[in-house]
Amino acid sequence: MGDRRKSRELAMQALFALDLNKSDLNKTGSPQQMDEFLEQHGKDLSESTRVFFLTLVDGVLENREKIDTLLDQWAKNWKISRMPAVDRNIMRIAVFEMLNLSDIPSSVSINEAVEIGKKFGTRDSGPFINGVLDRIRVLHEL
Secondary structure, X not given: OOHHHHHHHHHHHHHHHHHHOOOOOOOOOOHHHHHHHHHHHOOOOOHHHHHXXXXXXXXXXXXXXXXXXXXXXXXXXXXXXXXXHHHXXXXXXXXXXXXXXXXXXXXXXXXXXXXXXXXXXXXXXXXHHHHHHHHHHHHHOO
């Protein structure tokens, strides 16, 4: 598994934990929280993997309102609050990447999200994630 995939998977897990614990997702996770998370789940990570993980988590938390608005708008017949938590957090990461990390092609962000959804989500996660993110990609690339 590549460093960026590992970063994305860990970011999804951290965001999922914050989401389920009803932490204030409008604020960045404290450095101590993220250090503790990485101590438990990512002891042997390279520095580049740690940095990308923190970029994703902090970026999603700082931009969550905008990201969630896009997800609500483009997930037909789904409210963000009713989406499976795994899918919701995977898509948050991908949308953050598409909007803010210009060095990563949107197709890569979407493919990574779909693969992580297949690994951690349900049988329906891959197609659901792909459909929503592709609609956002089209909007973003206009």
